[in-house]
Amino acid sequence: MSGGLTPRGEETLARLASWMPYAPAQELLQDLLGMQVSKATARRATLATGQAALAVCEGEEERLKQEVPQAPAGANKQAMSGDGAFVHLVGGEWVEVKTLTMGEVTRNKREEVCMQQVSSFSRLADAERFAEAALVETHRRGLERATEACAVQDGAEWLQGLVDYHRADAVRILDFAHAAEYVNEIGQVVRAAGGRLPTKWLDGVLHRLKHQGPARVLKHLAWLAARYPSPTLQEKLTYLQKREAHMQYPTYQAAGWPIGSGSVESANKGVVEARLKGAGMRWGRQNVNPMLVLRNAVCNRQWHETWATPPHRRLRPSRSNQFVVLVLAIPGADPFSDVLLPPLSVRERLVQKNETHPFSVAQYRRQPK
DSSP states (O other), X not given: OBTTBOHHHHHHHHHHHHHSOHHHHHHHHHHHHOOOOOHHHHHHHHHHHHHHHXXXXXXXXXXHHHHOOOOOOOOSEEEEEEEEEEEEBTTSOEEEEEEEEEEEEEEOTTOOEEXXXXXXXXXXXXXXXXXXXXXXXXXXXXXXXXXXXXXXXXXXXXXXXXXHHHHTTXXXXXXXXXXXXXXXXXXXXXXXXXOOOOTTHHHHHHHHHHHHOSHHHHHXXXXXXXXXXXXXXXXXXXXXXXXXXXXXXXXXXXXXXXXXXXXXXXXXXXXXXXXXXXXXXXXXXXXXXXXXXXXXXXXXXXXXXXXXXXXXXXXXXXXXXXXXXXXXXXXXXXXXXXXXXXXXXXXXXXXXXXXXXXXXXXXXXXXXX
């Protein structure tokens, strides 16, 4: 017992607060288990849990980079998608949370290409740091040992670096809806300049792009750009021209690849925004990633693996995480104590080499490149 909660109560509280704001989690804990805690306690306990889980992820990342173990076997045909969603920080700043989704590419009963067993990984980090941190998830899924892989996403430059880091040989696909948006914007510029386009012009162009490829479409758009010169139109056209190699949609579909990045767009809404972008929510920067770790755990159905620690698991120190939250790892410590964990902050101490930790991650192994 700690702070009036059983270990099961502590776990339940953190899990509830991973799904909903702290006040409803506090109330639901009382309804379900008859345990009463304050909103502040719910907040402190949840963030401490998330920080400890984040420490394990960072330690595992460091181990993978240093030891370069073989990756576990995963699905033979995998797809990855990356994107970003913005959350509001205390002080008014909006920051981008990056998310990577991965899944097995297969076909449904109607023989339509689809993704199954989709998982997500989200962090508030710059592009380079995010690529490194995502190694924990790409390893868990065995991406490097997949026979085939594709990356379907929008045309942001940082996404190409992400693919280069994890699977440089992946088939790169520009999300079809993203390409369609650019084509549509070109049509709007032409009409605004007095150009007359058929009512179903957009449908016809996109049908050709999807079933015949980009060559004739880009030629047609270039003709429009010459006839209705505009910096905006030229910018949109140049964007598509630079990505012509990633718009070979007939080839991708024939090979059984998805051409849409709906999985990561769903993760932006269902994993990130559903918990971190509620009405009036403002987050301390230091609290975003701890909550994201918990969101990934519950949404990936990896909560028990995240929470439970087999006796043989040890936390390894990492260069990027020399000091981490280990309140929950201190035998007999009260994780809700204001001495150990004051509001909006956490007590830090140096990780010891053989220190046990209340969270675990799967046994990841990486295949050398």
